[in-house]
Amino acid sequence: MENGINLREQILKWYRDYYHGGLMKLVVIGGVMSKKAPPENLQFKAERPIWKAGKLYRLEPVGDFHMLYLTWTLPCLHQHHLKKPAEYLAHLLGHEGWGSLHFYFKARGWATYLAAGVGSGCIYRTSVAYVFEVSILLTDSGLEKMFDIIGIVYQYIKLLRQVSPQEWIFRELQDIGNMEFKFTEEEHQNVYASRLSENLLLYPAEYINYGSFAYEIWDEELIEYVLGFFTPENIRVDVVSKSSIKSEDFKCEPWFGSKYTEEDISPSLMDLWKDPSEIDVSLHLPSKNEFIPCDFSIRSDNSCHDPANISSPRCIIDEPFMKLWYKLDTTFKLPRALVAKLETSVTPVDEKLEIKLTIPSSFQLVHC
The missing domain is CATH 3.30.830.10 (Metalloenzyme, LuxS/M16 peptidase-like)
Known part of the structure; x- marks a missing residue:
């Protein structure tokens, strides 16, 4: 008993009210089909x-x-x-x-x-x-x-x-x-x-x-x-x-x-x-996203016999600030890419200066 409430009876009542088959959902993964009708909602x-x-x-x-x-x-x-x-x-x-x-x-x-x-x-x-x-x-x-x-x-x-x-x-x-x-x-x-x-x-x-x-x-x-x-x-x-x-x-x-x-x-x-009196001009709907993919065809089906795609990864972008290496996937054939990014600063920074860098957390590549 606590504050005039019988905790045991309250727990039992809660159990009877909510722990019964009518409130349960069951999923069985296996190779045998079930012919039993589901219970009424x-x-x-x-x-x-x-x-x-x-x-x-x-x-x-x-x-x-x-x-x-x-x-x-x-x-x-x-x-x-x-x-x-x-x-x-x-x-x-x-x-x-x-x-x-x-x-x-x-x-x-x-x-x-x-x-x-x-x-x-x-x-x-x-x-x-x-x-x-x-x-x-x-x-x-x-x-x-x-x-x-x-x-x-x-x-x-x-x-x-x-x-x-x-x-x-x-x-x-x-x-x-x-x-x-x-x-x-x-x-x-x-x-x-x-x-x-x-x-x-x-x-x-x-x-x-x-x-x-x-x-x-x-x-x-x-x-x-x-x-x-x-x-x-x-x-x-x-x-x-x-x-x-x-x-x-x-x-x-x-x-x-x-x-x-x-x-x-x-x-x-x-x-x-x-009812706000005004809406800040900085607020507006997002622009249309032109990078949402709809075509998931895999180009490796047509280019897997190209010797350039069978060899080691090749550098397709070589700039002072960035290098991008590419190798066509001819095995799994999925529109995904693994990206590793390393950023270093060549400029001395005052330890009192706080630096904040924001980069996209994830992105999707359509064709690989």
């Missing part, structure tokens, strides 16, 4: 919202960093797995190119990392709601500009409402999804079975392999509908920073004893976020 309902509206939570981390989480609840989108409205919005809110939130914050020294989207785990994609999150790793100056940053996020959301959903962006995501599915690495059977069983909670059985990659139906109205949930009344703000809790008037989370404070977001800020 069960529907569950719960009251929304799943948290208090208009709240700011300050939490104390173990490490020394500043992370800002902006979270909204969306309706269940299970039935829209071929339309992917949340993924469309995640692509734009989490973009890193010119005109993006990430580019804006990084240029001002406010943030070094930004990600957006619905989490991949089933806890974020339930029959009750989807949980969409924008996470931003703040600098010290970014922590001081936290409310300005949230305001800029809402400026970008207003921009998305004004320009309306763009089909060409959806088609780019469609091409990327098809490419990623086509060249997905083979998984160990244990991992494969586990992933498929989780996907059965999200997709029809015929889509458990392809569901997360499928962008098949363009639905502008659905994207606008989902975008309507990105309101200040539906947001939860979490600030994780050692500098965030300055008062002794904090609460302790009951299971792990983590310190946190709960604050109301001021009505003036809520009104400002609801």
Whole structure:
């Protein structure tokens, strides 16, 4: 007993309510076909919202960093797995190119990392709601500009409402999804079975392999509908920073004893976020990506007998600042390349001078 609650009885009740066959998904990998009919689908309902509206939570981390989480609840989108409205919005809110939130914050020294989207785990994609999150790793100056940053996020959301959903962006995501599915690495059977069983909670059985990659139906109205949930009344703000809790008037989370404070977001800020008076001219949609591949034919089929392609790698770019070596793959015939990059500075640098170098983290080569 604790605080008048019988913990054992509560655990047993939770077990009886949720640990039964009707809530389970099973995947068996083998060579024998099953002829058993699947059980009828069960529907569950719960009251929304799943948290208090208009709240700011300050939490104390173990490490020394500043992370800002902006979270909204969306309706269940299970039935829209071929339309992917949340993924469309995640692509734009989490973009890193010119005109993006990430580019804006990084240029001002406010943030070094930004990600957006619905989490991949089933806890974020339930029959009750989807949980969409924008996470931003703040600098010290970014922590001081936290409310300005949230305001800029809402400026970008207003921009998305004004320009309306763009089909060409959806088609780019469609091409990327098809490419990623086509060249997905083979998984160990244990991992494969586990992933498929989780996907059965999200997709029809015929889509458990392809569901997360499928962008098949363009639905502008659905994207606008989902975008309507990105309101200040539906947001939860979490600030994780050692500098965030300055008062002794904090609460302790009951299971792990983590310190946190709960604050109301001021009505003036809520009104400002609801309808920003202007949109910064630096914010705009990304440009069309001309480098998304659609042709995956392998050139080695026609040139594998060329002696120049059978010999050792040859240097095809020889410049003072760069050398590029190339050898045609005639064995595996996949449109991939391995790139090793070494950068050295020949100029003495004052040890007090901080140097920051940004390079692309990954890229795709179409033909090898």
